[in-house]
Amino acid sequence: MLEIxxxxxxxxxxxxxxxxxxxxxxxxxxxxxxxxGSGKSTLAYVLAGREGYEVxxxxxxxxxxxxxxxxxxxxxxxxxxxxxxxxxxxxxxxNANFLRTALNAQRRARGEAELNAxxxxxxxxxxxxxxxxxxxxxxxNVNVGFSGxxxxxxxxxxMAVLRPKLAILDETDSGLDIDALKxxxxxxxxxxxxxxxxxxxxxxQRLLDHIVPDRVHILSNxxxxxxxxxxxxxALEAGGYAAIVPEGASEAA
Amino acid sequence: MSTTAPPSGPVAALNxxxxxxxxxxxxxxxxxxxxxxxxxxxxxxxxxHGLPGPREEAWRYTSLRPFAETPFxxxxxxxxxxxxxxxxxxxxxxxxxxxDGRFHSELSGVxxxxxxxxxxxxxxRIARPAxxxxxxxxxxxxxxxxxxxxxxxxxxxxxxxxxxATGHSIGFHPRHAVVLAAGAKLTVLDLALGDGEYLHNPVIxxxxxxxxxxxxxxxxxxxxxxxxxxxxxxxxAADATYDSFALTLGARLARMxxxxxxxxxxxxxxxxxxxxxxxxxxxxxxxADFTTVVAHDAPNTASRQTVKNVLTGRSRGVFQGKIExxxxxxxxxxxxxxxxxxxxxxxxxxxKPQLEIYADDVKCSHGATVxxxxxxxxxYLRSRGVPEAEARAILVRAFLSEALDPIGxxxxxxxxxxxxxxxxxxxxx
Numbered sequence: 184m185l186e187i188x189x190x191x192x193x194x195x196x197x198x199x200x201x202x203x204x205x206x207x208x209x210x211x212x213x214x215x216x217x218x219x220g221s222g223k224s225t226l227a228y229v230l231a232g233r234e235g236y237e238v239x240x241x242x243x244x245x246x247x248x249x250x251x252x253x254x255x256x257x258x259x260x261x262x263x264x265x266x267x268x269x270x271x272x273x274x275x276x277x278n279a280n281f282l283r284t285a286l287n288a289q290r291r292a293r294g295e296a297e298l299n300a301x302x303x304x305x306x307x308x309x310x311x312x313x314x315x316x317x318x319x320x321x322x323x324n325v326n327v328g329f330s331g332x333x334x335x336x337x338x339x340x341x342m343a344v345l346r347p348k349l350a351i352l353d354e355t356d357s358g359l360d361i362d363a364l365k366x367x368x369x370x371x372x373x374x375x376x377x378x379x380x381x382x383x384x385x386x387x388q389r390l391l392d393h394i395v396p397d398r399v400h401i402l403s404n405x406x407x408x409x410x411x412x413x414x415x416x417x418a419l420e421a422g423g424y425a426a427i428v429p430e431g432a433s434e435a436a
Numbered sequence: 437m438s439t440t441a442p443p444s445g446p447v448a449a450l451n452x453x454x455x456x457x458x459x460x461x462x463x464x465x466x467x468x469x470x471x472x473x474x475x476x477x478x479x480x481x482x483x484x485h486g487l488p489g490p491r492e493e494a495w496r497y498t499s500l501r502p503f504a505e506t507p508f509x510x511x512x513x514x515x516x517x518x519x520x521x522x523x524x525x526x527x528x529x530x531x532x533x534x535x536d537g538r539f540h541s542e543l544s545g546v547x548x549x550x551x552x553x554x555x556x557x558x559x560x561r562i563a564r565p566a567x568x569x570x571x572x573x574x575x576x577x578x579x580x581x582x583x584x585x586x587x588x589x590x591x592x593x594x595x596x597x598x599x600x601a602t603g604h605s606i607g608f609h610p611r612h613a614v615v616l617a618a619g620a621k622l623t624v625l626d627l628a629l630g631d632g633e634y635l636h637n638p639v640i641x642x643x644x645x646x647x648x649x650x651x652x653x654x655x656x657x658x659x660x661x662x663x664x665x666x667x668x669x670x671x672x673a674a675d676a677t678y679d680s681f682a683l684t685l686g687a688r689l690a691r692m693x694x695x696x697x698x699x700x701x702x703x704x705x706x707x708x709x710x711x712x713x714x715x716x717x718x719x720x721x722x723x724a725d726f727t728t729v730v731a732h733d734a735p736n737t738a739s740r741q742t743v744k745n746v747l748t749g750r751s752r753g754v755f756q757g758k759i760e761x762x763x764x765x766x767x768x769x770x771x772x773x774x775x776x777x778x779x780x781x782x783x784x785x786x787x788k789p790q791l792e793i794y795a796d797d798v799k800c801s802h803g804a805t806v807x808x809x810x811x812x813x814x815x816y817l818r819s820r821g822v823p824e825a826e827a828r829a830i831l832v833r834a835f836l837s838e839a840l841d842p843i844g845x846x847x848x849x850x851x852x853x854x855x856x857x858x859x860x861x862x863x864x865x
Binding site: 231232233234254255256258259260264265267270271272273274275276281282284285286288289292341345 | 811812813815816817818819820821822823824826827830831833834835836837838
């Protein structure tokens with residue numbers, strides 16, 4: 184279970200998160216929606232441990248572990264996965280080697296046996312196939328020369344191979360055509376189960392037609408201003424943020 | 437001596453060092469093998485001009501001062517320790533092993549199909565002691581070397597040319613010459629190993645006839661107290677290729693100078709290099725200089741240089757790359773890229789590209805970048821579970837791969853990777 188209490192964070196002396204309270208029980212998928220600049224990506228980065236953010240108040244725990252006090256790689260070994268809004272290119276780093284290094288580093292940290300090259304390739308190829316991705320994607324350098332859609336699919340492939348327990352998807356749907364969107368959704372839905380939870384950050388209702396969330400939260404000015412069921416996303420689609428976000432919320436921030 | 441240098445300071449120290457080398461030559465010239473005339477000429481050049489000093493443009497970033505203050509005695513025959521022998525990579529080919537600059541026949545093999553002569557310096561035809569002072573020093577004091585000749589049309593396979601230094605405070609100046617006749621092929625894996633403080637001042641030349649291909653792959657992994665000052669020459673005829681890669685890991689002060697002349701149409705030279713530098717155990721920063729001069733002297737010639745530097749601690753890297761395009765050398769294609777990764781605040785990179793172009797229809801480009809590891813890339817790797825140290829290592833290796841990838845010789849590439857892994861064990865990045 185992910186538990187965030189009163190989380191506040193600043194970057195370059197600017198307050199971005201302003202007291203986030205959020206609980207994602209194990210087995211559930213929650214969506215976070217909100218306008219540009221509301222703090223969605225910052226929340227994702229703070230949870231994953233990116234440098235540059237200063238947490239000024241609050242806590243975030245996963246299954247009782249204090250996430251904010253440990254390194255990004257330790258969070259990953261606990262089962263946290265961030266699908267990046269802008270996946271990073273790694274020239275000179277082979278995609279398959281990258282993924283195998285990551286998987287084995289996590290397995291080592293958890294005291295599990297590492298996979299050899301043959302075992303790994305079998306797993307990675309099977310996952311690539313299940314996601315309708317060409318094998319060729321594994322042979323290329325990480326995200327180098329990938330189209331926007333390929334980069335997002337590569338994030339989903341990593342997620343499928345690493346099998347996280349808590350996935351945070353940061354606008355994984357942006358810039359995707361409908362076919363790619365379905366592949367991304369299939370990747371998440373394949374992991375769905377009693378031990379898997381996810382936080383799906385998105386601007387649009389569209390992804391939530393394919394990944395139906397248990398709860399939807401609206402983020403505005405660094406704070407969750409409204410929570411509800413999947414119907415909240417539909418209301419948002421129909422009326423826009425102005426209709427949903429109470430006027431007091433923006434004034435308070 | 438025509439110098440009017442003050443009695444102290446770097447110039448005086450270098451003059452004193454040159455005088456000490458000349459005195460050693462005078463003591464030993466009766467027993468030195470080979471061309472006595474060339475030696476005497478080199479001694480006269482050195483007496484007149486001294487060692488390279490800080491006032492010379494080509495030596496602006498690299499000072500020989502620390503070297504000038506260390507006395508170097510002539511070497512005596514020695515047996516190398518097993519620890520150094522174990523570092524010679526086990527790759528297919530014929531070993532030619534030089535210990536403290538002397539050919540060691542028991543450790544060496546006899547190649548097939550090519551001619552190798554040892555026992556005296558192989559001066560070759562293209563080295564220029566009159567222009568390069570360290571080549572004059574080498575010519576004056578050289579005691580041994582390998583003359584390698586590959587007949588026309590023959591693939592000579594791989595020669596593993598090994599220098600092992602065992603002695604403290606010794607200086608040695610091996611002199612090798614490689615000649616490839618038309619259409620011949622040869623790979624030379626040129627390896628320098630050692631322990632302790634010493635001066636290794638080798639000169640090697642490659643004469644590459646029409647359609648021949650020489651691959652010169654170098655690993656400089658000298659002892660951390662060592663001075664490595666090497667000069668390589670290549671003269672490349674029509675349709676021939678000099679393909680080189682130099683990996684610098686060792687020595688407290690190193691300079692590799694490469695002079696390549698593209699003398700015939702469609703001749704090509706690749707002068708790729710990687711320098712990985714850090715602090716020695718005593719806490720001093722290593723200094724390494726890779727200096728190239730490529731002369732395009734015929735039409736349709738091509739040169740490629742990718743030079744990568746990974747600098748930690750208080751180390752200092754230097755790259756000087758000069759491309760000269762003669763008036764006749766139309767359609768020259770020259771490319772030069774120098775990149776440095778600075779992994780500490782105290783590390784420093786000096787980069788000096790120079791283009792001298794006298795032809796009007798050429799394509800020459802050069803570039804240089806200096807920077808730290810990319811924070812976004814580091815975070816991306818760590819967010820996937822890769823620990824920080826491993827993530828840094830992956831990114832540094834990725835940075836180096838562009839220079840290493842063109843090495844077509846798989847076993848030599850493996851030897852490079854192993855040497856880099858050894859460097860890794862000794863340094864924190």
